[in-house]
Amino acid sequence: MTTLLEVKGLYVHYGAVEAVRGIDLTINAGEIVAILGANGAGKSSTLNSIVGLVPPHKGEISFSGGNLFGLPTEIIVRHGITLTPEGRRVFGSLTTEENLLLGSFPLVDPGTYRDQNLQNMYDLFPILAERREQIAGTLSGGQQQMLAIARSLMSSPKLLLLDEPSLGLAPQIVDTIFEQIVDLRNSGITILLVEQNVAMSLQVADRGYIMASGTIVTEGSSDELSSSNIVEQAYLGHE
Amino acid sequence: MDSDLAVFIQQTVNAISLGGTYALLALGLAIIFSIMGMINFAHGELMTITGYTLMYCGLAGLPFYISAPLAMMVAVVSAVLMERIAFRPVRGGSPASMLVTSFAVAIILQTLFQNLISPRSKAVPLPDVFAHSIHFGELSIGINQILSISLTVVILVTLNWFLRKTILGMAMRAAAEDFSVARLMGVKANAVISGAFAISGALAGAAGVLWVAQRASVDPHMGFVPVLKAFIAAILGGLGSLTGAVAGGFALGFIEIYLAAYLPDHIQPFKEALALGLVILVLLFRPNGLIPAATVGREKV
Numbered sequence: 001m002t003t004l005l006e007v008k009g010l011y012v013h014y015g016a017v018e019a020v021r022g023i024d025l026t027i028n029a030g031e032i033v034a035i036l037g038a039n040g041a042g043k044s045s046t047l048n049s050i051v052g053l054v055p056p057h058k059g060e061i062s063f064s065g066g067n068l069f070g071l072p073t074e075i076i077v078r079h080g081i082t083l084t085p086e087g088r089r090v091f092g093s094l095t096t097e098e099n100l101l102l103g104s105f106p107l108v109d110p111g112t113y114r115d116q117n118l119q120n121m122y123d124l125f126p127i128l129a130e131r132r133e134q135i136a137g138t139l140s141g142g143q144q145q146m147l148a149i150a151r152s153l154m155s156s157p158k159l160l161l162l163d164e165p166s167l168g169l170a171p172q173i174v175d176t177i178f179e180q181i182v183d184l185r186n187s188g189i190t191i192l193l194v195e196q197n198v199a200m201s202l203q204v205a206d207r208g209y210i211m212a213s214g215t216i217v218t219e220g221s222s223d224e225l226s227s228s229n230i231v232e233q234a235y236l237g238h239e
Numbered sequence: 240m241d242s243d244l245a246v247f248i249q250q251t252v253n254a255i256s257l258g259g260t261y262a263l264l265a266l267g268l269a270i271i272f273s274i275m276g277m278i279n280f281a282h283g284e285l286m287t288i289t290g291y292t293l294m295y296c297g298l299a300g301l302p303f304y305i306s307a308p309l310a311m312m313v314a315v316v317s318a319v320l321m322e323r324i325a326f327r328p329v330r331g332g333s334p335a336s337m338l339v340t341s342f343a344v345a346i347i348l349q350t351l352f353q354n355l356i357s358p359r360s361k362a363v364p365l366p367d368v369f370a371h372s373i374h375f376g377e378l379s380i381g382i383n384q385i386l387s388i389s390l391t392v393v394i395l396v397t398l399n400w401f402l403r404k405t406i407l408g409m410a411m412r413a414a415a416e417d418f419s420v421a422r423l424m425g426v427k428a429n430a431v432i433s434g435a436f437a438i439s440g441a442l443a444g445a446a447g448v449l450w451v452a453q454r455a456s457v458d459p460h461m462g463f464v465p466v467l468k469a470f471i472a473a474i475l476g477g478l479g480s481l482t483g484a485v486a487g488g489f490a491l492g493f494i495e496i497y498l499a500a501y502l503p504d505h506i507q508p509f510k511e512a513l514a515l516g517l518v519i520l521v522l523l524f525r526p527n528g529l530i531p532a533a534t535v536g537r538e539k540v
């Protein structure tokens with residue numbers, strides 16, 4: 001098993017607020033790893049600081065052996081790691097296809113792969129092909145989530161960070177999104193998934209970390225985490 | 240053709256020409272605002288720099304078709320340098336500190352023009368053909384105006400093509416909408432901002448060429464009034480909205496020219512106040528402007 005992402009002693013501050021307080025994470029190639037935890041536990045802060053959207057305060061972040069700590073976001077994504085942010089954040093005034101094309105921006109030689117990747121995305125998410133000329137802000141929530149994920153995949157990442165992909169979606173759409181996450185992993189992409197939907201996440205993930213108040217309170221395989229009541233305790237104990 | 244109609248057509252041509260200049264300037268302000276959340280009050284000094292370049296080129300005997308593009312290029316380079324030297328250090332600061340910085344840049348440049356060039360207005364040699372008009376019966380339209388409207392149209396069409404059809408244009412629109420996510424797409428923050436300043440410099444340069452072509456002179460404060468007007472136009476159109484800036488620029492041009500042409504003589508002294516009053520009236524009904532930006536209030540860089 002090769003380690004893809006290694007985070008050690010990571011701290012994230014917003015002024016006086018300590019959102020993440022010294023966490024360690026290891027993600028191996030080919031895994032789906034979940035980070036679970038209640039509102040405000042520091043999950044998004046963790047993902048955002050890994051990709052440099054929020055400057056990490058202290059700690060180590062290495063990806064495929066190279067340092068990411070302190071690099072600007074636009075350089076970090078060129079290493080083959082990307083984030084689908086919480087709340088989707090598609091470019092609402094651009095069309096579906098324009099959103100996707102922008103996703104291929106970090107590629108070293110975008111011209112060669114852009115069309116191929118675009119076709120792959122349309123195969124993976126046929127609804128996006130139907131809506132390619134539509135202004136993204138007018139897509140439904142589920143379609144926007146698919147667009148947000150597809151846009152991330154356009155850069156051919158090795159590691160995809162997904163922040164609450166099921167947020168605010170209807171149950172059938174949530175099922176579809178989780179099925180697609182498994183498909184992505186089967187196609188060779190490693191996934192770090194942040195979720196509120198504990199049951200579904202543990203079904204698809206290999207392992208999980210439970211966060212509360214900026215620290216990791218428990219980690220383990222999905223089976224261990226689902227068969228014990230640690231998860232509920234983590235949620236209840238810190239609310 | 241009766242003469243009332245001729246006057247009306249003539250004033251309309253004037254309005255399109257002046258409105259086009261305001262539109263170019265307002266567009267330059269809007270592009271920077273949409274990406275950085277900053278109003279660049281030193282935008283007018285880019286116009287003035289263009290004017291002085293035209294003056295020196297004219298004195299050196301360069302033909303206008305060379306000096307005009309050269310002056311625009313000088314404006315582009317000045318805009319990029321302005322960002323690099325003055326605005327980059329305060330990027331991410333409060334809107335107030337960026338605003339004050341842009342005022343400071345404007346005043347420093349004006350002082351330099353006064354002391355290094357001349358505090359007084361200087362003549363800019365223009366080709367004779369600019370003073371000619373084309374006559375259609377009673378109607379006479381200046382070559383100047385025809386060139387001005389044509390240049391405005393060419394620039395607006397080119398910019399629209401760039402923003403809609405090229406990947407860099409898409410990246411700029413994306414950065415204007417959500418800067419963080421644009422960076423997540425690998426769009427380089429510095430490159431987008433430099434690019435935005437380069438475009439705004441080209442627009443200010445074009446506006447500067449048109450402004451000087453109407454007046455044949457340049458002075459250290461030349462840029463102040465038109466940029467103030469462009470700022471009003473940008474707000475009228477919807478601050479940060481590019482289509483809005485163009486609409487606002489033309490609207491303001493029409494308001495000013497028609498008021499100047501049709502207000503009775505004894506009300507003429509109040510025409511500026513009336514024009515602003517009309518702008519305020521529009522904003523009372525459409526507080527976010529004629530064509531609001533898609534992302535009013537979204538966080539910027």
Ligand SMILES: Nc1ncnc2c1ncn2[C@@H]1O[C@H](COP(=O)(O)OP(=O)(O)OP(=O)(O)O)[C@@H](O)[C@H]1O
Nearest residue numbers: 014017019037038039040041042043044045046086
């Ligand atoms: N931009 C910010 N400025 C100040 N405090 C912030 C900011 N973003 C997050 N926080 C605070 O940091 C803490 C962790 O927030 P974070 O968004 O990382 O939690 P989360 O686990 O993702 O929660 P959720 O499940 O609601 O998305 C919270 O206390 C939050 O209020």
Ligand SMILES: [Mg+2]
Nearest residue numbers: 043044045086
């Ligand atoms: Mg979150």
